[in-house]
Amino acid sequence: MTMGLADLIGATLLVLGCAFYGAGTVGLLRFPDVYNRLHALTKADNQGLLLVCAGLAVLSGSWGVTALLAVIWLLGLTAAAVSAHLIARHARHGPDPGVSAEEP
């Protein structure tokens, strides 16, 4: 099981990333209300995503893949941020104002 230095770093990064995902999930299950859960999810999972992308980038060893992974990370961030924000607004202000049910 000879593991080069890069493989070693990559593997540790992956494991760390998964640990953060684990933490996020535990937070989701344990926290009492919506806001805490959102908090846990966005924070932990995004951090986990970063570590996993970094690990993969190291393992792949090619700049092309790293660039792609960076794009994936950015998109992941935006998606997580916006959806968390909208869920929070929804939780605070109730159903979306100004939206009428579709007339049959």
Add this chain to the structure above:
Amino acid sequence: MTEVVHPLPIVVVLVSLLAGLAIAALGERRQRLRTVLNLTAAVLKLGLVLWIALLVMDGVVPVFRFPLVPGFDLLLRADSLSILFASLSAVLWLVTTVYAIAYMEHYDNRARFFGFFSICVTATMGIAMAGNLLTFFVFYELLTLATWPLVVHTGSRAALRAGRTYLRFTLGGSALFLVGLIWLYALAGTQDFIAGGSLGLLELDAHASLRAIFVLIAIGMGVKAALVPLHAWLPTAMVAPAPVSALLHAVAVVKAGAFGLVRLVADVFGGGLTAELGLGLALAIAASFTIVYGSVLALGQSDLKRRLAYSTVSQVSYIALGIAIGGPIATVGGMVHLVHQGVMKITMFFCAGTFATLLGVTRIDELDGLARRLPWSAAAFSVAALGMIGLPPMAGFVSKWYLGAGAVAVGQTWVVAVLVASTLLNAAYFLPLVSRMWLRPAPDRWPGGSQPSAWVTAGMVVPALVTAGLTIAFGVLAGSTLSPLDWAIAIAREYVP
């Protein structure tokens, strides 16, 4: 008898079919045009049939073949036997058309009536000229389809019930007929009619299946020939207008069944094979039973048309009896009765229709003194009634005579007893009618009836007189050439050399 491929048979069949379709398409309004079309078609058909008769007389058999199903062609073959039935149908169709135009004056849906009326005759022509059992079956079913609308024409509840019973019997019979046909086809392959029986040539040993086939097909024919257990539809179909019961029960339906039996025995199985299988005797017994049973039931009827219906049930079985006994003389008797009974029975139905329309007379006890009011119709009715009983000058006597002589010649003496018994029964249920009409005083007021114009009355009385005249002519001029008897003898000579 040289067979010649000739378009004439199909033309004869198509004439009335096209006329029927044209009449139906004309719709209710153009009444005059419809009458013209009706009559020209009837006259044209009579001319064509006579033309074929001439051809057949000098030995030419026009044939029209048409591939229908692999291994079985639609074959129209006008041999002498088919001319006998075709000429009867053509003549009586013309007469009935005249009668119907007058009779149907106040009925509605006449376009539809006359449309199916012509298609009905098309089917009869097809049956007459069918060259093999499949063609016979095709037109036989077309006859059912064409006559059903006529039976339910009025659309009343009783008419529909009559239609339903009619269908139950005919379609049931046709299912058995088809199975028998398939079995015969599987056993003996394609079978065109051959005088003297096509099966005889094949020396088939499967007697059991041959018997079963005969029974199946005979049931199919028997339904329309009103053999006893299968006759129940006939009396109920009396609900139909008079021309329908006249055409159906004198010419088209009932005769088709009887004609089918003749074809089955004479042209498919052949006299010899039928006797050998013991089927001839069985059919004879069934026919005799029908003759007697029909007459007994006729006695009990109080309604005039129902009595005539039961009389038809018994009379038609004479034809079956003639062919079942076998032997030349009896065959002649059977075949000639086909024509004679047609002419006589149609006269009686015409008169019954006239009595009902003009005077509202439908029951037998209302017939008293009718002769004073409608002398001509009463006379025609009486002539036909006496003919049915079998008194000498009329045609009835000729056919009964030949039947009796044929039975004696073949040694089936018990048949003579049946004939005598039936004659007595005929007298028992017909003579009171005649005596009521002529001898009893007329009631002061007739039960009803409308006072139609002179034309309409003439249109109803004259056809009855014509057919009554024929009844006498066929009896008196039996010996001359061109009479039905002479024609029947010529046919018999072909079948039993």
Add this chain to the structure above:
Amino acid sequence: MTTEALTLLVFAPLAGALVMVVAPRRAAAPIAVLSLLTLPPALVPLTRAVRAGELVQLPLAGFAAPLGIVWRVDALAVTMLLLSVAVVLLVSLHALASFPPERESGQRFWPLWLILVSSLHALFLSADLFNLYVTLELVTLAGVALIAVRGEPAAMRAAMRYLLLGLMASLFYLLATALLYGQTGTLDLYLVGERLEAGGLTAIAVALMATGLLLKAAIVPLHVWLPAAHGKAPGPVSAVLSALVVKAALYILIRLWFWGGGGQAGEHAALLLGVLGALAILYASAAAIAQRRLKMLVAYSTLAQLGYVMLLFPLASAGAYRAVVFHVVAHGIAKAAMFLAAANLLRALGSERLQRLAGAGSRHGLDVLAFALAGVSIMGLPPSGGFVAKWLLLAAAWQERGWAWVVVISVGSLLAAVYVFRVVSLAFAQPLREPERAASAGEEQGRAQLTSVAALLLAALAIVLGLASAPLIALIDQGLPPGMLR
């Protein structure tokens, strides 16, 4: 020449549909008529080639069987195409009146209708298992859309049930296709037939595919969706559904069974299919008699008539094959006529309850006549196409000593007579005294006339088929399944 004909058959209606979606409304009617009128000339070279005994093959995109999809036209395919073109043209005549192309209802109806026609032709031409799946799926989806095209609640519920069961059936079919591909390495029906050996796996694959196809063809235990779907659909749609779409599934089953090696599933499987057919004939005919609504009665009649096709499997003789294919054609034409006539009567009388039919004979003579003539063929009485089919089937059953089948066929046609005459006798009965609806405006009158003429033409064709049966039988005999001697 045949390549252009094949392309025209599938792509002309498809092009018509596409152009009609984008074209302005005024141009809709000419496009529809034009794209349909190209179909008959396309069939002429194909029929001539097949009659000359030649097997027309067209590897699409130039790639031969195991790799690409091959269009193959033998006698069976040409017969189905002839039936399809005949029924589609005449039913389209009715559709021109009931769904005028320039109106909103026509705009919705016609593109779907033309795609349905195109996909049916693609189905009859194809001999590739997965391509058959795609075409069958397209036919089903177009059919469902057409059932619900008028948006009536009952029709939509029937369409939904048909869609759900259709999708499930396709999945069973796909499972079987996967298995056959796994075993034989090819999707081409003929190659599968050659490479497939009898075995447990083959039997199961055939069973799965048969289940899917029987569900799509609504053979009795799996027929739940058909009566409502065909009964509630608009006139022309139910006509094509009963005449062609339901037959497409059975066509594939016959192809699989006789060409694709399905027959190796064994005698018992064939017998089971036959018994299902007999069950269909008896049960559905009885159910049809009990119906109180006209179009439901006709729909159940379809179920019954499909049963006859299933008798081919236990009999499996040249005679039985000829009889069943002829029956498919005869029933297709007669049933289309019957549904059109029923639709006309329904529109004219305002309600499809049978009692309202009383006395319809006098006022709606044409439609009653069309219904009656079609009924004659459904009952199998001469001189109709139905009779010739019944004769051939009885003769074949007798040849194979299948006494039970003979009884079933006879009883089936008697039951058919009961429900046909039940309707026709109502039309002859005296009308119930209730006000006749005001005669509609001239233009509507013209349309109503056209619909009745369309129904009558189809009915007349069913009768003529009975007389002119010889050429069609000769054509069918040209392409008997392999290993089935004359």
Add this chain to the structure above:
Amino acid sequence: MTIGVLVDVLLALSLVGLSLQVVTGRALFRDLVLFILFGLLIALSWARLGAPDVALAEAAIGAGLTGALMLMAYRRLAAGGAADVSPARRRPLLALPVAALAGILVAIIGLSAQGVERVPDAAGTLVLQELSATGLGNPITGVLLVFRGLDTMLEMAVLLVALLGAWAVLGAAHPGRLHQVDRETPLVSALLTTVAPVTLLIATHLLLVGTDAPGGAFQAGAVLTGCGVLLVLTGTVRPRAAAGLLTKLLAIAGLAAFALIGVSALALGRAPMTLPGMWAVYLIETAMMLSIALTMTLLFARSRALGPEQR
């Protein structure tokens, strides 16, 4: 039992567990979410089975698109007051044995099918050998566009029929204002400005790379639909009552392009459905991508057409 197989077993078990949850669930919305999760896991299993193309398609279409459509349909039902009744157990007795039978049957078939050794000249291997003739690198795109072009064309016809059917069933009901996401926050417009162009970029990338590597018209179309759904949900585009010419042209673009090129092959004397060159492949792929995207977006928005938001 290598790690890989262990992962597969875990994945397979979760698949079965999830589908059980979906079928026996009480609340419909919860089952919908689980179904989307099931779709994602299926995409994962495709990846594990070594079929990247299918994994992409499953993720984009199977899980994403179907999930979105179902959620929107659920929303329309809920808006209409459909009671979120738990599934009434009508015929559990009959269904259980049938389901068990179906499952076991399929398992037996599958396992026994494994036993059958692969036929040497199976069509699949032929595809690889003949691939060079098509000038395409990705065998799957080769099969879809060249070897079995008819399937793909008819598949586009299925899509068109779905759209036409939905339009027919849409009826005259005026498409009301859609359920839109709350627009007050700047974040949504920020999302729009970043994500919309990126999806366009990714879609074109997938389309072009499809000829030689995993990707292709379907995956690109699905990603584009994602962008369409985003525009619909944020209200940037509003449903229109009548479909304009452009909408109709785009709706039939995929099918029309393939059919036209397929038939024009006849003029060149070749068999129909022969693609004359690489330009034809790209033209058809783009047309199909646009058709899929527009059709799916219209089906999602349940309207005849979509137009820019009028102030």
Add this chain to the structure above:
Amino acid sequence: MTSTTVYLLAASAVFGIGVYGLIVADHILRKLLALNMMGSAVFVFILTVAGVTPEGPDPLAQALVLTGIVIAVAATAFALALMVRMFQETGLTSLQGHDGDD
């Protein structure tokens, strides 16, 4: 116990569960869920049964699955549109209403 067998067994189980769901579910949306899951199961089945070529799973099978997925989503989309309209017209989301006698 190669990985394809694992997925094959999972697919079979999901197929069975799908059939159960389709029959038992009353709500049309639930039936569609079950149908889609059955579809995915069948697609997995197609790929696993089709066997493997040196360069990975059989490309033809993958193409079939791709086509199948797109058809499944088209059919589902249309079914959803039909369901919503049916709901708007009749307020029903199930097929159980007795048809034919209304």
